[in-house]
Amino acid sequence: MRAAVLTRFGAPLTVREVPDPEAAGGEVIVDVLAACVLPYAAEVFSGERNYPLVPPVVPGTGAVGRVVHVGADATRLRVGDLVWCDPAVRSRDDALTPDITLQGWSSRGEGGARLARYMHDGSFAERMRIPTENAFPLPAAAGDDPARWAALGVHVISYGGLLAGGLAAGETLLVSGATGNLGSSAVAVALAMGAGRVIAPGRNQAVLGLLADRFGPRVRPVELTGDESTDRAAMSAVADGPIDMVIDLLPPSAPSSATRAAAMTLREYGRVVLMGGVGMLGGDDLALPYPWIMRNSITVRGQWLGPRSANAGIIRLLASGALDLAPERVRSFGLDAVNEAVTYAAAHGGPFDRTTLTPPAG
Known part of the structure; x- marks a missing residue:
């Protein structure tokens, strides 16, 4: 062959x-x-x-x-x-x-x-x-x-991460890295799973517009500035309510501050799933504040790939038309x-x- x-x-x-x-x-x-x-x-x-x-x-x-x-x-x-x-x-x-x-x-x-x-x-x-x-x-x-x-090779990854975070129907999800190839998949898959709204931060205004046009008002785009405190406030404001879960799918070239800004928008008892490449090529550690994690009962989970069952689940979403x-x-x-x-x-x-x-x- x-x-x-x-x-x-x-x-x-x-x-x-x-x-x-x-x-x-x-x-x-x-x-x-x-x-x-x-x-x-x-x-x-x-x-x-x-x-x-x-x-x-x-x-x-x-x-x-x-x-x-x-x-x-x-x-x-x-x-x-x-x-x-x-x-x-x-x-x-x-x-x-x-x-x-x-x-x-x-x-x-x-x-x-x-x-x-x-x-x-x-x-x-x-x-x-x-x-x-x-x-x-x-x-x-x-x-x-x-x-x-x-x-399927892309969508099953984001689906595995959303399963790991226990995304439930009606919840608000923030996708860190939403304008990328894998992050945009997470936006689509989360909506197919029944997310109430998805916060989509990014610097590319055209791509943010594409996401909003395709998925409508359940997607809330946020144009990032690069300033951690400013971006955190903007993401929290556009959610119009508590953010239940964050999934990070940023590439290795992204700074850890972008992941931290997204993670710290979470409500008390919120969950963050780390699936991206931040830090793989050097750079600063994530450095989430210990007191914030402890006092807010935050769950931080790393996830590489997903369970075998994720393959069957994503195929069902595609076959049903829920994910188009x-x-x-x-x-x-x-x-x-x-x-x-x-x-x-x-x-x-x-x-x-x-x-x-x-x-x-x-």
Whole structure:
């Protein structure tokens, strides 16, 4: 089969023939129909983000695909099934704290690195191997436009964070980083989950207007100034009531002061979920005040990825129409144009911009 291979950091991906994946027990082989190219993929492949990928590797996080082989342990999956391939692979020998690798992308700790050495390659290929439990059936409609449904790879992340924070219908959510690719997903997913209103702070006035136009009065945009106290007051004021939850999805380039300003708008007993990249490339620590956390009974939770059940949940939201993919702008590239796709994704990382690889399309 053909695949795009990262031979070394800082080099373009090379499209070449590689051996077809072979499934062991408890694994599935899938023909890749569409794989999402994340806006920061170029930063990963250049080595700027210092991800624990080990070249040579086929990168790529998740895919929409069609099953071509199932093992004896699969009781419901069938050859020909259309599935979402969840890239979050978990070890099976520790139910309490499983090691995790993000297949073809990243991993956590030495255990995750060991898992990554086994489940090494991702979705930038004509075919991929995944654990049986990572194949999630999709509705037939996804087969009509698999490139659009590949946005699952973005939406399932924000959905996992909202689940971690216990977002309830009618609550007010503040999305720190709302004007970004992942943050705008959190706005859309939260509204699909029944959020009463969503506070959307950012510096890009045009993008804030886009969010307000698409979602109406339940979205409350706030143009940020960069001054922590001013921005905190503005976010609190536009909420027109208590803020129940904050989810932070800011990128590594953002200052920790922006995360802190958002977090400290919370009401007493509020929750903050940290899912972004602040501090990953250096910079100041978050430094939330201990007395404020303690006296206001604030819950602060870090969340990397989400539970396996998040995949099934986000598919249900999409299948029901509560979360609408139709307005998203999708640009697809064949496998031979993978480097063009990576460059395009970096330049088109705004709200609801999606870049995909569609290997069978050439």
